[in-house]
Amino acid sequence: MIRRRIQKLASQPPRPVAAPLAPCRFLNRALSFTSAHAAVPQINASQVGLAGDGRHVRAIAAQLEAEGILKINLGFQDPSSRYLEHMLASLHKFHNHRLPISHSATRGWFWDVRPAKTDFQGSQQARSETMEDFPWHTDCSYEDPPPRYFALHVLAADRFGGGTLSVVPVHRVVESLDDATIAQLMRPEYRIRIPVEFLKNAECRHIDKPLLLRSATKASAVMMRFRADIVTPLNATAARALEDLQKQLKYKAADAAIHLTADRLPSNSIILIDNRRWLHARSAVTDPCRHLRRVRWDATPVW
Numbered sequence: 001m002i003r004r005r006i007q008k009l010a011s012q013p014p015r016p017v018a019a020p021l022a023p024c025r026f027l028n029r030a031l032s033f034t035s036a037h038a039a040v041p042q043i044n045a046s047q048v049g050l051a052g053d054g055r056h057v058r059a060i061a062a063q064l065e066a067e068g069i070l071k072i073n074l075g076f077q078d079p080s081s082r083y084l085e086h087m088l089a090s091l092h093k094f095h096n097h098r099l100p101i102s103h104s105a106t107r108g109w110f111w112d113v114r115p116a117k118t119d120f121q122g123s124q125q126a127r128s129e130t131m132e133d134f135p136w137h138t139d140c141s142y143e144d145p146p147p148r149y150f151a152l153h154v155l156a157a158d159r160f161g162g163g164t165l166s167v168v169p170v171h172r173v174v175e176s177l178d179d180a181t182i183a184q185l186m187r188p189e190y191r192i193r194i195p196v197e198f199l200k201n202a203e204c205r206h207i208d209k210p211l212l213l214r215s216a217t218k219a220s221a222v223m224m225r226f227r228a229d230i231v232t233p234l235n236a237t238a239a240r241a242l243e244d245l246q247k248q249l250k251y252k253a254a255d256a257a258i259h260l261t262a263d264r265l266p267s268n269s270i271i272l273i274d275n276r277r278w279l280h281a282r283s284a285v286t287d288p289c290r291h292l293r294r295v296r297w298d299a300t301p302v303w
Contacts, residue, residue, distance in 0.1 A: 046075040051086035061095040068274030098298040113292040131285040137227035142194040147296040151272045155291040157262040162286030168257040170224045176248045184241035185212040193230040223276040
């Protein structure tokens with residue numbers, strides 16, 4: 001149903017916004033994150049119709065291309081994520097973004113990120129459906145290729161101080177590695193297990209891929225796929241390189257991470273992230289009512 005609705009939206013021209021619009025601009029005020037000099041760019045969306053406004057969507061596309069991260073502050077309640085749905089349709093139609101990917105063989109594009117003890121969205125409980133912490137990773141590292149972008153719509157933030165989303169730029173981690181380690185991480189000598197809840201083909205349960213890959217369109221850019229609990233190095237050299245990567249990630253996370261606590265990423269906000277330029281993590285959830293909605297998609301060219 002969602003697929004048909006977004007395809008229909010993508011084939012329609014942007015709908016006019018009922019009220020006059022204030023200029024679409026990024027907020028200049030930097031947020032006071034834990035890390036020094038760290039700020040996430042923001043844009044306001046006062047009404048759902050802005051998801052079809054050319055200037056508004058163009059600003060979103062430009063910011064994602066430039067920085068790979070953007071926070072959207074919604075000025076209205078949107079429990080069905082209609083703004084996000086319409087905005088993705090506009091990115092697809094006018095900015096060469098692809099329609100969202102399915103999370104599994106049984107789930108559609110949207111995945112509800114909330115604690116669950118029963119009634120899992122997949123065949124088994126996903127890590128995102130627990131209250132445990134989720135160390136540094138990129139989404140869908142078991143996909144080939146991993147999706148370019150993902151978004152999280154905060155429907156109910158953690159009221160008790162947990163569930164903090166943290167992000168760190170991939171380039172800050174890679175720049176601290178020596179050339180030999182980078183070269184090794186670019187070899188397809190890492191077995192990446194596909195979590196059972198995300199299996200799309202029962203006969204394909206893992207992929208053998210590199211953890212780093214150079215961009216085909218940006219000579220100096222490097223893409224990372226990483227999730228430590230599902231990666232197995234296939235030889236001793238690969239294991240040493242993985243160990244070096246994890247060590248540098250630990251150091252750089254302490255120095256360069258941005259921590260989006262509930263007061264900085266509150267209910268009724270959306271965070272858009274380039275999955276290949278940013279790693280992310282989540283602290284343990286302390287509120288069983290915490291609820292985010294996730295969607296993933298690609299862009300053309302893929303990277």
